[in-house]
Amino acid sequence: MVKAILGRKxxxxxxxxxxxxxxxxxxxxxxxCPIVQIKTAKNDGYNAVQIxxxxxxxxxxxxxxxxxxxxxxxxxxxxxxxxxxxxVEDFTVGQVLLGGSIFAEGxxxxxxxxxxxxxxxxxxxxxxxxxxxxxxxxxSHRVIGxxxxxxxxxxxxxxKTFPGHMGHxxxxxxxxxxxxxxxxxxxxxxxxxxPGPEGGIVFVQQSAKNKKKKAxx
Numbered sequence: 001m002v003k004a005i006l007g008r009k010x011x012x013x014x015x016x017x018x019x020x021x022x023x024x025x026x027x028x029x030x031x032x033c034p035i036v037q038i039k040t041a042k043n044d045g046y047n048a049v050q051i052x053x054x055x056x057x058x059x060x061x062x063x064x065x066x067x068x069x070x071x072x073x074x075x076x077x078x079x080x081x082x083x084x085x086x087x088v089e090d091f092t093v094g095q096v097l098l099g100g101s102i103f104a105e106g107x108x109x110x111x112x113x114x115x116x117x118x119x120x121x122x123x124x125x126x127x128x129x130x131x132x133x134x135x136x137x138x139x140s141h142r143v144i145g146x147x148x149x150x151x152x153x154x155x156x157x158x159x160k161t162f163p164g165h166m167g168h169x170x171x172x173x174x175x176x177x178x179x180x181x182x183x184x185x186x187x188x189x190x191x192x193x194x195p196g197p198e199g200g201i202v203f204v205q206q207s208a209k210n211k212k213k214k215a216x217x
Contacts, residue, residue, distance in 0.1 A: 002091075004083045004205035005030045005099045006053035009113065009196055010187070015179065025179055025189040028111075030099020030204055032186065034074045038088050048084045049091050052077025053201070079201055099204065100183030107178045108207040109188075113196035117168030127161040171195035175207050 007030035015023050037050035056076040058066060069076045072093045085091070103109065123129040124142050132140035144163070148156050173194060180189035194202060 002049065002083055002085050002097070003102060004203070005097055005102055006033050006051060006079055006081050007031070007099060007188070007202050007204050008054070009194060009198055009200045009202055011198055012193060013189070015189075023179060024192055026192065026194050028099075028188045028190065028194070028202060028204065030103070030186050030188050031097055033097045033099075034072075034077070035091055035093055035095045035097065036069065036072045036074050036077065036080065038091055038093055039082075040088055046084065047086065047088050048082050049088065050080055050082045051097060052080050054078040081203060083205075098183075098186050099188060100181055100186040103178050103181060103188060103204070105178055105181050108175050108210045109178060109190065109204050110172055110174045110207050111176055111190065111194045111202050111204050112170060112172040113194055113200055113202040115167050115169055115171045115195040116197055118166035120164065121166040122163045123161060126163060126166045129161070174209055 007028045010027040010029055013025050013027060015025060017023055031053070033051040033053050035049050036052050039046065039048040039050070041047050052069075052074065054077060056078040058076055061069070061076045066076060074094055118125075122142055123144065124131050129142075131142055132138055132145065134141060147160070148154065173192075176194075177191045178188055179191050181187075182189070188204065196202060
């Protein structure tokens with residue numbers, strides 16, 4: 001069974017543990033995700049399944065993709081994602097994957113999403129610059145200041161921090177615990193927050209670096 005699926009961030013909530021401590025949770029709708037295509041090592045050089053998420057209107061899908069969905073006898077999907085697997089014997093085109101049956105309470109997952117966009121921001125907010133003197137008469141409270149040496153190299157080195165576009169980039173959080181699973185509604189409740197706004201698309205997969213599991217072994 002593949003241990004990965006596409007989902008959508010719903011909201012944040014909370015529960016109380018047995019010790020009375022409050023546990024912040026994020027609810028994620030995981031699936032349903034129909035399998036649109038199966039790739040095999042014989043034909044494509046590797047084994048993988050292509051899954052879709054969120055139904056789309058036919059008039060919003062171009063003709064090549066519409067033919068791709070019709071060949072699989074699957075309704076058009078807004079999001080497609082390819083997942084590598086060891087074997088494709090257990091999968092068929094049109095099969096629907098449900099996150100509520102893939103993950104269980106106590107599992108650890110990695111969640112990838114697109115962070116919230118902040119637009120164009122200055123260096124103090126974007127890179128946590130300390131800023132210039134705030135005393136009376138200073139003319140450089142939040143400005144860039146000197147960029148590079150005037151002699152010698154006379155150029156900017158790679159990695160120099162500057163104002164610019166902030167946020168709206170892929171962020172992956174690792175080793176997040178699945179606290180509760182609502183299998184009937186395909187909703188996972190995972191500990192803490194995840195990147196992106198409410199309604200944002202996320203990719204949930206089995207944790208690649210489970211420290212607690214390795215400690216037990």
